[in-house]
Amino acid sequence: MxxxxxxxxxxxxxxxxxxxxxxxxxxxxxxxxxxxxxxxxxxxxxxxxxxxxxxxxxxxxxxxxxxxxxxxxxxxxxxxxxxxxxxxxxxxxxxxxxxxxxxxxxxxxxxxxxxxxxxxxxxxxxxxxxxxxxxxxxxxxxxxxxxxxxxxxxxxxxxxxxxxxxxxxxxxxxxxxxxxxxxxxxxxxxxxxxxxxxxxxxxxxxxxxxxxxxxxxxxxxxxxxxxxxxxxxxxxxxxxxxxxxxxxxxxxxxxxxxxxxxxxxxxxxxxxxxxxxxxxxxxxxxxxxxxxxxxxxxxxxxxxxxxxxxxxxxxxxxxxxxxxxxxxxxxxxxxxxxxxxxxxxxxxxxxxxxxxxxxxxxxxxxxxxxxxxxxxxxxxxxxxxxxxxxxxxxxxxxxxxxxxxxxxxxxxxxxxxxxxxxxxxxxxESDGYFRYVARADDMIVSAGYNIAGPEVEEALLRHPDVVEAAVVGRPDEARGQVVVAFAVLRAGARRDAESLRAFVKAELAPYKCPREIVFLDALPRTATGKLQRFRLRTGGDSGADADAGTHGDQQ
Structure with a gap:
């Protein structure tokens, strides 16, 4: 029917x-x-x-x-x-x-x-x-x-x-x-x-x-x-x-x-x-x-x-x-x-x-x-x-x-x-069973929670020191994925990962907060300006200097 x-x-x-x-x-x-x-x-x-x-x-x-x-x-x-x-x-x-x-x-x-x-x-x-x-x-x-x-x-x-x-x-x-x-x-x-x-x-x-x-x-x-x-x-x-x-x-x-x-x-x-x-x-x-x-x-x-x-x-x-x-x-x-x-x-x-x-x-x-x-x-x-x-x-x-x-x-x-x-x-499979391969989009699945990277990026960008931001999921044995953020700061701003994490945690539910924040001089982009997320997921960066801050429990 x-x-x-x-x-x-x-x-x-x-x-x-x-x-x-x-x-x-x-x-x-x-x-x-x-x-x-x-x-x-x-x-x-x-x-x-x-x-x-x-x-x-x-x-x-x-x-x-x-x-x-x-x-x-x-x-x-x-x-x-x-x-x-x-x-x-x-x-x-x-x-x-x-x-x-x-x-x-x-x-x-x-x-x-x-x-x-x-x-x-x-x-x-x-x-x-x-x-x-x-x-x-x-x-x-x-x-x-x-x-x-x-x-x-x-x-x-x-x-x-x-x-x-x-x-x-x-x-x-x-x-x-x-x-x-x-x-x-x-x-x-x-x-x-x-x-x-x-x-x-x-x-x-x-x-x-x-x-x-x-x-x-x-x-x-x-x-x-x-x-x-x-x-x-x-x-x-x-x-x-x-x-x-x-x-x-x-x-x-x-x-x-x-x-x-x-x-x-x-x-x-x-x-x-x-x-x-x-x-x-x-x-x-x-x-x-x-x-x-x-x-x-x-x-x-x-x-x-x-x-x-x-x-x-x-x-x-x-x-x-x-x-x-x-x-x-x-x-x-x-x-x-x-x-x-x-x-x-x-x-x-x-x-x-x-x-x-x-x-x-x-x-x-x-x-x-x-x-x-x-x-x-x-x-x-x-x-x-x-x-x-x-x-x-x-x-x-x-x-x-x-x-x-x-x-x-x-x-x-x-x-x-x-x-x-x-x-x-x-x-x-040939006998009718379905086997999971991966997510087909950029959704991050961490400990059973669905987390949209762009939503976390928007929260980061509300911080007065953040000029650019990109968020991806990295594989994690315990949680499936963890949220990793890449941030470009305004000139002269201090690279303080914990302060930035606290800011995001006040903006979003704690489980959406980045477990790791990596500071870059610039985000990796194509010649046309498109963000190359795959380079961030695989641990690569823009070739610029990077500084990572990792701390805290993701709730």
């Missing part, structure tokens, strides 16, 4: 900005709904669907900060929040609502309430800085924000015109959680299945973030493909992981998938490798989502006489790896140490979650896997022609979810001839 363009159902949105700024129909990818479970009704509110089913007393969210929430408590809290949003705050269907804070049950409840009220969730990272927040709010025309009181400072500093910030988790009488409100059930807004439910921002190679618009049916489709057919969760599973809800990897793994399965999730504010291992034992986590970098780091802590370094991993049965390529050596080391088979996968913010993967006996270390049921993939050349098996080319994907950028000319680059081009180079 192929749908090449929007179905054009009657929208429930009063604020039509998002729908009005979808790409024109001819620029949509071809959508396929091959599986019967993907043929959703025309009217669908995904938050209401996710909250329907499990008994009131079953656990849904665990947290180190307090007792577990039950499904009954979550439903009541979401309904109360939705009433406050549509009453006190005046939010109407179609409004974009920014969500910001660490990963907690209340952030998850706010996300569900926003969607149940027919509004559009724009979940951002608690790490992101004022300039980044301001840009995203400008692109999506956000006028409402729900923010954890502990993460409000940078949002306030962004000074976004017309933005109404409502905090939660604080002591003020107007705090969202302290406002008086009705406890009566809230009837979900009767959204169309193709109404926009969320806008997820991803870094672009030009440095300007791209807003990926996803529909109510898209949210369920990720659960009804990868989760249902590859992960195959049980209702007694406890999900946990490192990605925050601002990443679609975390949104699926920590919220959508467990709720769709009637299971529960452990939501951790701090979810690095050091926190994950004890949390697995303490909360009997059975399904884990994190990046290869974290699995490698956890292996270091699993040394000991019992092979687990004293950590009890007996509850684990599923471990999902995504965000960057999973080396075969990491897969084998994890399997040897734990007996668990890592489920590798590739996803994209543009496609919401994982679309190529394999589990159990179908896993082949060193490959990503095969197309998830409901998805199709091929490898093609620059002209859009399929290449023979065994030959590298561009990965092209289509399925029930597709790329729809918010008013962005880069839609034509990502979607060509009905296929989504992910920007990855792959080889399709």
């Amino acid at each position: 192929n749908v090449p363009r929007p179905a054009g159902q009657a929208s429930a949105h009063v604020d039509t900005f998002a729908r009005d700024h979808l790409p024109p129909p001819e620029q949509w990818p071809e959508l396929s709904f091959d599986l019967p479970e993907l043929r959703y009704p025309e009217r669908l509110n995904c938050a209401a669907e996710l909250l329907t089913g499990p008994a009131d007393g079953r656990p849904v969210f665990h947290s180190p900060a307090g007792p577990a929430w039950t499904y009954g408590e979550l439903r009541a809290r979401v309904d109360r929040l939705a009433r406050l949003l549509t009453g006190d705050l005046g939010i109407v269907p179609g409004n974009r609502v920014l969500l910001r804070g660490p990963t907690t049950p209340w952030l998850a409840a706010c996300w569900l309430a926003v969607l149940k009220a027919g509004a559009i969730a724009v979940t951002v990272l608690a790490q992101q800085r004022p300039q980044e927040l301001r840009t995203m709010c400008e692109i999506a025309r956000v006028r409402h924000a729900l923010c954890d009181i502990r993460a409000v400072d940078d949002l306030a500093k962004a000074e976004i015109p017309g933005l109404r910030i409502t905090t939660y988790g604080g002591d003020a009488p107007d705090d969202l959680l302290r406002r008086p409100g009705s406890h009566a059930p809230f009837r979900a807004v009767d959204t169309a299945a193709d109404d926009v439910a969320l806008i997820a921002f991803t870094s672009g190679t030009t440095g300007r973030p791209k807003g990926c618009m996803h529909l109510h049916r898209d949210v369920l489709a990720t659960a009804d493909t990868f989760s249902a057919h590859v992960l195959r969760p049980h209702e007694d599973d406890v999900f946990a992981g490192s990605p925050p809800l601002g990443f679609t990897f975390g949104l699926g793994g920590l919220l959508v998938f467990p709720l769709r399965a009637g299971a529960s999730a452990l939501l951790l504010e701090q979810a690095g490798p050091k926190q994950l291992l004890p949390a697995i034992a303490a909360h009997r986590v059975s399904v884990l989502f994190t990046a290869p970098t974290a699995y490698r780091a956890m292996l270091e802590d699993l040394n000991g006489r019992d092979g687990h370094g004293g950590h009890d991993l007996s509850s684990l049965r599923r471990c999902v790896s995504a965000g960057e390529n999973l080396p075969a050596a990491t897969w084998r080391a994890w399997h040897e140490r734990t007996g668990l088979r890592l489920i590798n996968g590739i996803g994209a913010t543009e496609l919401l979650h994982i679309f190529i993967s394999a589990a159990d006996e179908r896993i082949r270390p060193g490959t990503t896997g095969v197309p998830v049921p409901g998805w199709h993939a091929r490898v093609q050349d620059e002209r859009g022609e399929p290449v023979p098996d065994g030959r590298p080319g561009l990965l092209a994907v289509r399925g029930p979810v597709g790329c729809r950028y918010l008013a962005d000319a880069r839609q034509r680059e990502y979607v060509r001839d009905g296929w989504n081009l992910t920007g990855d180079m792959y080889v399709r």
